[in-house]
Amino acid sequence: MVTKRYKPLLAVMVAFFLAIFMAGTRADAAQKPNYIISTDAAYAPFDFQDKNNQYVGIDMDILKEVAKRNNFTYTLKPMSFNAAAQMVANGQADGIIAGMMINDARKQVYDVSDPYYQSGVAWITKPNSKIKSLSDLKGKTVALKTGTAAANYGASLKDKYGFKVKYFNDTDTMYNDVVNGNTAATFEDYPVIQYAIKNGMKLEVRNPKDLGNGGGVGFFVKKGENALLLQQFNTTLAEMKKDGTYDKIINKYLNSSQKTFVGDTSDNNSMWGILKSNKSAFWKGLVETAKLTVAGIVLASLWGLLLGLMGTAQSKFWRGLSTTIIYTFRGLPLMVLAFFIYIGLPGVIGMKIPAFTAGLLTLILNEGAYTGAFVRGGFDSVNIGQMEAARSLGLSHRQAMWKVVVPQGLKMTVPSFVNQFIITLKDTSILSAIGILELTQTGTLIVARNSQGFRVWGIIAIIYLIVITLLTWFSNWLEKKIN
């Protein structure tokens, strides 16, 4: 039974989640339509960041032109290709432009624009590799990128040629796995690998004259939706082909002899050089991480406290509810929860959830469940005699809780809170998977551009350590104040 006195608790819970939900879904009052367009965060020459951390590439220039000529604005959501495609399939984004190949399977799920580029799948090894034909791959492992047409093509050959497959979320990590010799070969779209090789990637295409699954690259919207956007894309594409804009874009990325993009070596000399030339990106990533961490810590702590209180309530209903919530959200991996909220839920509730809101909600639910568990434990461990003594002095259950049990219980849980704060900070990195441009995602994008994994990840690790040290100092200070 939900006793009357716990009704306010339920109201607080509902208000709490509504507030978080609403915080991220600001009404858009602009007159111009604003579309959400997802893209592959690192897929040169189609989509990638330049040195100023601006998104450029064939896709980006075409999209910009389409928006300009049709008087709409768009919000770009760069992330892993697989997540970007799912965002559209689930109605989280209005369209995807990501060097994406048109094929029949995709036509079942999406409506597709006219092709704007021709592509086909290449298979790739290290230069001078002993692997000369697909048959040489027998028993070896091949690197593929999740959800891509090239991966489907590669996987379809796996039984025939007897190789194993290993999946990656981004092209650059996949390439480097082959370069480092962990996997023997990879499959990727020809223009993409060609571009990378031209810009210094130490790999070689084995079948340049015999590409697999050739076809066009297009812009995709969810089936049956955004017909106007698709039509505008097609019309503008045709116009651009006529007036020379299209050729200009293609030439800009494919025929220029300068090495300006992938494999950019200008900032590769040292950690310091990389830090300097990417300082605004690192800073922005850090700010995003800090925002998520602070908001996550505060809200998850409040939510955890509420769960802890519910867990020690007199009513069986509240205790049961608290146990169920803690069990569920402690049991779910953080990334699964993030994908569920960000990619799964919107399709069901018919409402877009901004990545930051989804990420924050994930942190609150997950970290809050852990917090709830140790807070409940803290309250439980306050000697039952304390409660009895308080009750015998004439205090009600609630008064006894607030005046006697809660203060003592909370003191005991301070070290656990500190621990949870640090875990929350580290967990924010997992939210890079849903495209939040925090520190880890920032690192992924920079490595995709300069291939300096060791140095970039070294910098990112140091930044995390510095922030964790600061957080620990702060927590210790807080702990002393409380005790």
Ligand code: ASN
């Ligand atoms: N070219 C890939 C595909 O068509 C997309 C990508 O990796 N961005 O599946």
